Amino acid sequence: MSLFSPVRVGALTLKSRVVMAPMTRNRTPGQVPNALNAEYYAQRASAGLIVTEGTTPDASGRGYIDIPGLYNAAQVEGWRQVAGAVHAKGGHIFVQLMHTGRISHPDFLDGAAPVAPSAIAAPGEIYTHEGMKPHGTPRALEAAEIPALIATYGRAATLAREAGLDGVEVHGANGYLPGQFLAPNVNQRTDEWGGSVENRARFLLGAVDAAVAAIGADRVGVRLSPGGVFNDIHDPDAPATYAYVAGELAKRNLAYLHIFDTKPGFDVAALIRAHYKGTLILNGGYDRARAEADIASGLADLIAFGVPFLANPDLPERLAQGAALNTPDQASFYGGGAKGYTDYPALAA
Numbered sequence: 001m002s003l004f005s006p007v008r009v010g011a012l013t014l015k016s017r018v019v020m021a022p023m024t025r026n027r028t029p030g031q032v033p034n035a036l037n038a039e040y041y042a043q044r045a046s047a048g049l050i051v052t053e054g055t056t057p058d059a060s061g062r063g064y065i066d067i068p069g070l071y072n073a074a075q076v077e078g079w080r081q082v083a084g085a086v087h088a089k090g091g092h093i094f095v096q097l098m099h100t101g102r103i104s105h106p107d108f109l110d111g112a113a114p115v116a117p118s119a120i121a122a123p124g125e126i127y128t129h130e131g132m133k134p135h136g137t138p139r140a141l142e143a144a145e146i147p148a149l150i151a152t153y154g155r156a157a158t159l160a161r162e163a164g165l166d167g168v169e170v171h172g173a174n175g176y177l178p179g180q181f182l183a184p185n186v187n188q189r190t191d192e193w194g195g196s197v198e199n200r201a202r203f204l205l206g207a208v209d210a211a212v213a214a215i216g217a218d219r220v221g222v223r224l225s226p227g228g229v230f231n232d233i234h235d236p237d238a239p240a241t242y243a244y245v246a247g248e249l250a251k252r253n254l255a256y257l258h259i260f261d262t263k264p265g266f267d268v269a270a271l272i273r274a275h276y277k278g279t280l281i282l283n284g285g286y287d288r289a290r291a292e293a294d295i296a297s298g299l300a301d302l303i304a305f306g307v308p309f310l311a312n313p314d315l316p317e318r319l320a321q322g323a324a325l326n327t328p329d330q331a332s333f334y335g336g337g338a339k340g341y342t343d344y345p346a347l348a349a
């Protein structure tokens with residue numbers, strides 16, 4: 001099996017196992033995907049699968065400047081433009097559903113407090129239209145409002161299909177809302193949404209089940225970062241937490257499970273593989289040699305590339321040829337216009 005062999009992923013047959021990892025680029029003012037966003041993704045349509053930047057399934061999940069949403073009619077039209085541009089070039093695209101939970105600020109929420117499992121502030125600051133501000137203390141969700149929030153993942157999945165997107169990835173990684181529920185230091189609830197691992201996983205699994213009920217398991221993927229500490233996540237029992245979650249996801253026959261391995265001090269890929277026999281995407285610092293090795297050994301079915309794809313619109317071709325890669329410009333990762341977004345050159349034809 002090679003990185004460049006086709007692979008069946010849920011409802012789709014992909015041309016290769018090279019995936020574009022989800023990357024927030026903060027270039028969607030008004031939360032409605034635009035022509036520049038469509039051009040950026042279309043440039044990268046040679047990926048086997050594109051996973052879009054984190055996209056909020058609900059207005060309460062807006063957490064960063066100028067990130068897209070998928071909860072109203074204008075956004076559906078915006079995403080239709082993106083999906084159409086990618087499909088016209090033979091690509092496939094899943095939208096990543098990211099509710100940021102406490103990693104937000106009232107400035108993004110019409111003055112309302114961000115929502116979270118518990119009223120525990122994330123340390124640090126967030127970049128707002130008025131510069132850096134502390135996150136502040138979120139509002140703990142009432143148990144009675146959680147089912148409606150979970151249902152927004154189903155609604156967003158339905159809207160994704162309406163827009164012509166191929167499926168959705170539920171973002172359970174990197175300390176956003178589902179990851180906040182999973183983490184004992186952020187989730188101190190004593191009701192059925194906190195405490196035991198079964199209770200802490202209930203939000204994530206509920207969101208996944210809502211998306212599955214809306215569009216079918218073969219169009220739903222999930223992203224996790226087991227043991228990851230980004231956004232002040234601390235789980236002293238991370239291997240047990242993620243063994244349970246992987247086992248529960250395995251029962252659902254999803255399109256894929258996508259793991260961002262942040263090397264937390266245990267063997268993340270081996271742990272997940274032991275509990276998850278379905279299609280597995282691995283990510284985190286890959287180059288071609290490591291990608292080929294992990295696919296050949298059966299550890300991974302596909303490999304996602306983040307920064308290399310950001311800086312190289314024709315990454316699969318460059319990997320296949322062993323060509324040199326463009327240098328990423330970190331200063332233009334988050335926000336701005338075409339510079340550092342759609343102006344990275346492809347190889348000369």
Ligand SMILES: Cc1cc2nc3c(=O)[nH]c(=O)nc-3n(C[C@H](O)[C@H](O)[C@H](O)COP(=O)(O)O)c2cc1C
Pocket residue numbers: 021022023024025052053054096098171173174223260283284285286304305306307308333334
């Ligand atoms: C600019 C940037 C934005 C990112 N935004 C997201 C995001 O919205 N959702 C997500 O799950 N991961 C996000 N990530 C993490 C990447 O998907 C990926 O896990 C990380 O870059 C490691 O992969 P790499 O070593 O191939 O770059 C982001 C990374 C970068 C560099």
